[in-house]
Amino acid sequence: MRVMILIKADEHSEAGILPDEKLLAAMGQYNEELVKAGVMLAGEGLKPSSQGRRVRFAGSQRTVIEGPFQPTGELLAGFWLWQVKSLDEAVEWVKRMPNPMPGTEPVIEIRPVFEAEDFAPSDPSGEIRAQEERLRDELARR
Numbered sequence: 001m002r003v004m005i006l007i008k009a010d011e012h013s014e015a016g017i018l019p020d021e022k023l024l025a026a027m028g029q030y031n032e033e034l035v036k037a038g039v040m041l042a043g044e045g046l047k048p049s050s051q052g053r054r055v056r057f058a059g060s061q062r063t064v065i066e067g068p069f070q071p072t073g074e075l076l077a078g079f080w081l082w083q084v085k086s087l088d089e090a091v092e093w094v095k096r097m098p099n100p101m102p103g104t105e106p107v108i109e110i111r112p113v114f115e116a117e118d119f120a121p122s123d124p125s126g127e128i129r130a131q132e133e134r135l136r137d138e139l140a141r142r
Helices: 021-036 089-095 116-124 126-139
Strands: 002-008 040-045 052-059 061-066 077-081 108-112
Touching: 021 089, 052 108, 077 116, 089 108, 116 126
Parallel strands: none
Antiparallel strands: 002 077, 002 108, 040 077, 052 061
16 A cells, blocks of 8 residues: 655744754664565655645636635655555654654654555446556656
8 A cells, every 4th residue: 555654844844954864874773674575665855845836726717816825733744655564664753753753743644545456446447547557657667
């Protein structure tokens, strides 16, 4: 199963304050463990919301909203995409993670990712799932 690990933003990440060398080294070591275990598929830190945009959909209209966005606790500072056997395995990996926000008590969110087979009831012919698989194969080749 794939899971998304979501790291919530705080006032430091929203201010664009980068982690210190000690935390970067600890996270690098942690990421290396994830890769060697075949767990990590992707992972990145995100720049502050002041450098982002949102697009609001209202009927046929699209409105662009420039950051920064509020409240900070609802924003993301980074993510990982992992391949694990279960949510319990993901929890165990998160428990080993260095605190991404030293001096605070962050809450790390773990969310399962929908897989193509999850949509089988809505795709009885299998055409949409086959298309999804072709797209994943193409992305893997890139």
